[in-house]
Amino acid sequence: MDQFLRVVAVFLEVAVLSAILYCMLNGVRLALLDFGVGPKYNKVILMALAAAGSLLVVFFVAHLTTFYPTF
């Protein structure tokens, strides 16, 4: 049961963290556009942020499965 709950908890956390990450990074992208960074760089920014986001998600999954607190 504990094991099951732990899996559920990790899954929930990763889901929430990924959503938050997406929100944050997309927000950074739109803010950059707004301040005239230039539509020229849009693709570059997108790819950079997507890469950063994916790396962070991988990190979260690894971190949580390894270090999730136990009873």
Place this chain on the structure above:
Amino acid sequence: MDFWTGQLEYIQDVFKPIIIAVLIFSPALLALFALGFYRRCLLWRLGREDKRTDSILTRIKTTLGVALAHLRFLNEAYPGWMHFLIFWGAAMIIVSKIIRLFSYLAGIDNPPQDVFLYASLASEIGAILIIIGGLLAIYRRYIVKPSRLDTKPDDTLVFLFVFLILITGFMIKGYRIATSEVSPTDWAVWSPIGYGFSKIFATFLTDYRNEILIWHRVLFHTVIAFVFGVYVFASRSRIQHLWLTPLNVFFRSLRPKGALVPIDIEKAETFGTSKIENFTWKQLLDLDACTRCGRCQDCCPAHLSGKALSPKKVIQDLKDHLNQVYPYPFVKKPVETRRDMISEAITEEVIWDCTTCRACQQACPIYIEHIDKIVDMRRNLALERAQFPESAQQALTSLGTRGHPWRGTTATRTDWTSGLEIKALSENKDIELLYWVGCTAALEDRNMKVAQATARIMQAAGINFGILGVEETCCGDPARRMGDEYLFQTLCQKNIEILRGYNVGKIMTTCPHCFNTLKNEYPQFGGNFEVIHHTQLIADLLREGRLQIGGTDGKKLTYHDSCYLGRYNDIYRAPREILRAISGTKSVELARSGAKSFCCGGGGGHMWMEEPIDKRLNVRRVEDVLKAKVDVVATACPYCLSMLEDGLKAKAAEETIKARDLSELVIEAVKKKA
């Protein structure tokens, strides 16, 4: 006191970091919010001036009524109550959280502490209300899929965003309960869902039970709001309606409903709106405030008859156009090449489709003004581009040269009076009431009977009235609604001169369009008269007993509300009093009556425009009449009378159902008595 011992520890280890986080992030959040809001303000400021700060108390009252009591929202049960739940759920959470947040600073670590627990429960109930409302909304938007709703990715994101905030809130509650060393049984009941979550999350070992883990949970909770929620979402998505809606309601128009804004012909640099910047700041605010609810579309008679016009689409297309012309508001410069707003973004077909019936504005819960924008674009078409539908052009030419739009008529202004012994003001100035006949009643064959019936009624009641006769010219309504503001002002000022010359005080008219223009628009040019409609006069006469009418002959009657009498001037009761007096209990209401009445299709200049056969509004309205299974449909407007008769002919029902003006029905009843 177990609870409070645990709480004190909790307050030291957990709550303090939260307070610090909030205190650091709040100014940053506010700054980001202000930046996002300013981003939109820059666009509204492109518009022209418009003074909207009069009658502050009235404005506050309406805003509070709409926001708190959900006036107009609740006109439709499902979306109205669904939103009510979401709004009040959010309000409960916000108030409870503020209480809980500041309870530490207020020192509620001594009794009374119950308020803390009540706030905890209230915030959870609030969250449940939002979830229920949200699920109702999701069901409606994604499964029922009513035609008036269009769903963009932004809408789905907003749902996800809100659910995310609620779920992370419960998660944090769950963590907090889980980390507390004190058994939660005595106060878990005050946070039932949080307690449930705490069971899911593993409790922490003492080593881990430190604020770092809690810190970063809380941080993420606020960081969503931080970048995306506040700046980006708040300056782009429908989340803006939280502040734009009250703002839009606050700055709503307090002018008489039927009064369009005049153009200062001498000082104006442009006539009407050919570019998006020509609109006023309030009209641009309307574009941002629109939440695409679609209520306007659902009641637009043109849209329901298959025409291209959709009020919602007009607003959204104008908004898209604004965002296309100014994609980066901070840069403050428009793009080099832009689409033409009138012919490409909106299209002339849509602009001319509107009958100015005001159903859209009546339905809009946030008081967006659709008609002003459409008429402003018509004004540009009329006065700068000289582009009209051809038949409309002919009516306006006739208006300018002959003083009435009925080209082709062989009648004169006084032909209808033959046999009635009515004197013109030029012969007899000593009158108590001027009967303003109107172009249609004076010159159009069918409507002449209405003028004759009305005159006979007044004679039967012993009213000393007169007419202008050949001196009467068009009140100007068709010109103004078709955008020819210059022609309207010419006619208007000429009429005011004549009326003042005769010292006219009280005017009665049989046409709601004349009624509206004389009453609500002539004062803009100094013409202040007491104006009544013939239904008001007849209702008064019946009430006072000055008219004796005979019994009915058992016919079943109904009344079709004229847009310019009902929605524009709130006259619903007088015609119904007349109907009841004539028919006793044999009168029924049409579907879509009263403020929701379906336009006959004659307004906005459409009396003089060609209509495609399969998209006629009057035929749609006659279908309502047929469903009501009546013998007579009563009207109070010359346009409605003509349009309904046409519609009955089109449906081959002119033998079984008669269209009559109320004055005709009354004079018949008077004759029966005599």
